[in-house]
Amino acid sequence: MTIDxxxxxxxxxxxxxxxxxxxxxxxxxxxxxEPKVNYGFIHHYALSKIGKLAQQLGDATGFGIHATHTNSSEKCHISLAWQEAMLYAQSVASNLEEQYSPAILAARGVDVIVGSGQFxxxxxxxxxxxxxxxxxxxxLLASGSRPEIPEIDGxxxxxxxxxxxIWQFLNGATSPKNWVIIGGIPQSIEIAQTLARFGYNVTLVVKHRHILPFIDPELAILLQAQLEVEGVRVLTEKPVIQVRRIEGKKWIQAGDKAIETDEILVVTGQQPNLESLNLASVDVKWHRRSLVVNDQLQxxxxxxxxxGDVIGGYDFANIANYExxxxxxxxLFFPKLRVNYQxxxxxxxxxPMLAQVGLTEAQAKRQFGRDEVLVLRHYFKTVTAAQLQNETTGMCxxxxxxxxxxxGASVLGxxxxxxxNLIGLAISQKIKVEHLANLSPVYPSFSEILEQTAREWSQQKLNSNVALQEFMEGFLHFRRNWNL
Structure with missing residues (x-):
C-alpha cells in the first residue's frame, strides 16, 4: 500500500x-x-466590541442607546454604530481569509484539496x-459544527x-426591535448583551437555574445582574414548550410565561458536521452532539x-486548538498524550468579560472536601486601574x-x-498561591487584583489556625474538667 x-x-x-x-x-x-471556514463568528466578536464603544459614546452624548428612545438622533446613532461594526467585522474576516488562504497554506507545505468526500x-x-x-x-476530523435546533413544537x-x-439580516435601524433568544450557552449570553447595546428589546430564555449552569453560580448571578441593568430581560428555569404565530406576531410559551416578539434567535448549542462522512463504514461511533473519543482523542x-466542535463541548477556539x-x-507519533483541561x-x-479555569468552588469541595478548600475573593472596585478606567464591576x-x-479561578471584570491566562499558567506549572501574592505587578494595572486576591490566602490560613488553636484549647479544658 502506497501512503500519500x-x-x-x-x-x-x-x-x-x-x-x-x-x-x-x-x-x-x-x-x-474542504477548507471552507465560516467567519460569521468574527462578526459576533466584532459587534461585541463595537457595541461597547457605542454604549460609551451614547453615555458621553447624553442620550445613550436604549430601546425606549425613538428620536431621529438615536436612530442615526444606532445606524452609524452598526455600519461601523459591520465594516470592522468584514475587515477582520478578510484578514483571516487571507491568512488561511489556499495559497498561504500551500506555501507552508499543506496540500489543500477542495471538495466533499467520505471514508x-x-x-x-x-x-x-x-x-x-x-x-x-x-x-484527523476537524469538520466543525453548525447550530443545533431543538425540537420545539411550532x-x-x-x-x-x-x-x-442573523448578521446578514440585522442592519441596526430598520430590523425588528423585539427579540427572544432561546438558550443558555456563552454565545447566547454574548449576543443578548450585544443586541441590547444596539437598542434592541431582548428577552433571554434559559431552562436552567442560572444563565450558565457550568460556571460558578456566584459569578453567574453577577453577570446576569449586569445583563438586566443593560436592559436584557432574563427568564431562568423556563423551558420553551411551544412557538406560535398569531396575527403577525410570534409567541413563545416558556414555562408559565407567554412572550410576544418580532423575531426569535435560537442559540442552544452546536451539532457536529459528520453525516456525510460515512463514518459507520469505518467503525467510528458518534452521537447526535459528538464523536466518541478516548482521552487521547482517538x-x-x-x-x-x-x-474541536466534533467531539462536543462549547465552542471555544483555544480549547479546539489545544485538542x-x-x-x-x-x-503522528506514539499515542501517549492525554487531554487535561485543568x-x-x-x-x-x-x-465585563467572564473567564474561568480549573475547578469551581463546588467542584473543588466535592473532590477534596469542604475543610480542605479555601475560597479567596477580591473585588475590582478596590483596584486602582479599574477606578481610573471606570471598570469597577466584577470580582476575582x-x-x-x-x-x-x-x-481553579473565576474572574468577572x-x-x-x-x-x-496567568492563573492557567500558574496551575499548569504548579505555582502556589503565595507566589501570586508576591507578584508585584506594574502599577496601576488590572493584574493588581491577582496579587490582592492571593494575599487573602495567608490571612484565611492564619484565621483557620487561630480557630483550630482555640478549639484545641477548649477541648483540653473540657478534658481536664471531665477528668476531675
Missing amino acids: YDVVIIGGSLAGYYAALAATELRATVALV QSSPQLAFALNNRLLLARTY LEATGYFTLSN TTNHRIYAC AKIALKNA SIPWAIFTV KLIVLRNGEIL AEAGELI
Whole structure:
C-alpha cells in the first residue's frame, strides 16, 4: 500500500487550519480537505466590541442607546454604530481569509484539496473525494459544527434565526426591535448583551437555574445582574414548550410565561458536521452532539482522531486548538498524550468579560472536601486601574487548597481574559498561591487584583489556625474538667 500523506485533516474549521500548519512544523506530509471556514463568528466578536464603544459614546452624548428612545438622533446613532461594526467585522474576516488562504497554506507545505468526500474501508482505509482516494497513516476530523435546533413544537413553522444567518439580516435601524433568544450557552449570553447595546428589546430564555449552569453560580448571578441593568430581560428555569404565530406576531410559551416578539434567535448549542462522512463504514461511533473519543482523542477507529466542535463541548477556539495539538501528536507519533483541561482557560466575551479555569468552588469541595478548600475573593472596585478606567464591576475568585495549590479561578471584570491566562499558567506549572501574592505587578494595572486576591490566602490560613488553636484549647479544658 502506497501512503500519500502522514495525516489527512478533514474539515475547514479554524482548528483544522491550526492542525494543518502544526503538522508542517512537525515535518509531516499533510492534506487539508474542504477548507471552507465560516467567519460569521468574527462578526459576533466584532459587534461585541463595537457595541461597547457605542454604549460609551451614547453615555458621553447624553442620550445613550436604549430601546425606549425613538428620536431621529438615536436612530442615526444606532445606524452609524452598526455600519461601523459591520465594516470592522468584514475587515477582520478578510484578514483571516487571507491568512488561511489556499495559497498561504500551500506555501507552508499543506496540500489543500477542495471538495466533499467520505471514508471507505475497502479494500483499505481511505478518504474518497473528487474521484481520488487519499491514503494516509492517520486521519484527523476537524469538520466543525453548525447550530443545533431543538425540537420545539411550532418552531420550524413559525421561523427563527441562528448565529449563522442573523448578521446578514440585522442592519441596526430598520430590523425588528423585539427579540427572544432561546438558550443558555456563552454565545447566547454574548449576543443578548450585544443586541441590547444596539437598542434592541431582548428577552433571554434559559431552562436552567442560572444563565450558565457550568460556571460558578456566584459569578453567574453577577453577570446576569449586569445583563438586566443593560436592559436584557432574563427568564431562568423556563423551558420553551411551544412557538406560535398569531396575527403577525410570534409567541413563545416558556414555562408559565407567554412572550410576544418580532423575531426569535435560537442559540442552544452546536451539532457536529459528520453525516456525510460515512463514518459507520469505518467503525467510528458518534452521537447526535459528538464523536466518541478516548482521552487521547482517538475515535473508535484507532487510525482516526478528532478535535474541536466534533467531539462536543462549547465552542471555544483555544480549547479546539489545544485538542488539535494533542490529537495531531498522537496521530503522528506514539499515542501517549492525554487531554487535561485543568489548566486550559476559556472566556465569555461579555462586558465585563467572564473567564474561568480549573475547578469551581463546588467542584473543588466535592473532590477534596469542604475543610480542605479555601475560597479567596477580591473585588475590582478596590483596584486602582479599574477606578481610573471606570471598570469597577466584577470580582476575582481563587479556589485553593490549604497547602497553597491553586485548583481553579473565576474572574468577572475588565481584562479577565488576560488575567485568567496567568492563573492557567500558574496551575499548569504548579505555582502556589503565595507566589501570586508576591507578584508585584506594574502599577496601576488590572493584574493588581491577582496579587490582592492571593494575599487573602495567608490571612484565611492564619484565621483557620487561630480557630483550630482555640478549639484545641477548649477541648483540653473540657478534658481536664471531665477528668476531675
